[in-house]
Amino acid sequence: MSFEDLRTDNPLIDTEHKNLHRMLSSLQAVIAAGRDMDVILEAFMVMKERMRLHCEAEEDYARRIDPRACETLRAEHKRLMAEIDELRTHLTEPSVDRQAAVEHFLTSLERHDQQIDVPIFKRLNGTA
Numbered sequence: 001m002s003f004e005d006l007r008t009d010n011p012l013i014d015t016e017h018k019n020l021h022r023m024l025s026s027l028q029a030v031i032a033a034g035r036d037m038d039v040i041l042e043a044f045m046v047m048k049e050r051m052r053l054h055c056e057a058e059e060d061y062a063r064r065i066d067p068r069a070c071e072t073l074r075a076e077h078k079r080l081m082a083e084i085d086e087l088r089t090h091l092t093e094p095s096v097d098r099q100a101a102v103e104h105f106l107t108s109l110e111r112h113d114q115q116i117d118v119p120i121f122k123r124l125n126g127t128a
């Protein structure tokens with residue numbers, strides 16, 4: 001999936017989405033390099049905190065324009081954050097394919113960006 005598919009036309013959110021994808025790539029790189037679990041979990045925590053702030057920013061922005069869109073975002077973000085916690089559990093399990101676990105989360109995140117964020121923010125921006 002390219003960034004074109006994920007473009008919301010809101011420059012702030014598009015920049016944040018790129019940064020989040022970059023952080024997931026960093027997490028994958030740390031895993032691929034065979035780094036210690038504390039380094040992997042540190043990269044994970046940075047990504048999780050960034051994700052939490054991003055979700056909050058999207059909800060705050062939507063709340064001012066369309067409270068119903070905000071509720072949709074809240075519910076979806078709650079689900080995504082639960083997936084992030086599941087990912088943490090997977091990363092610490094010795095027999096789990098960590099790259100596959102990150103890849104699985106990345107797929108969920110891209111689906112969220114494309115199916116939830118893009119239509120909502122294009123509508124709120126007046127570009128859809």
Ligand SMILES: [Fe+2]
Binds near residue numbers: 058113117
């Ligand atoms: Fe987003």
Ligand SMILES: [Fe+2]
Binds near residue numbers: 077
């Ligand atoms: Fe979102």
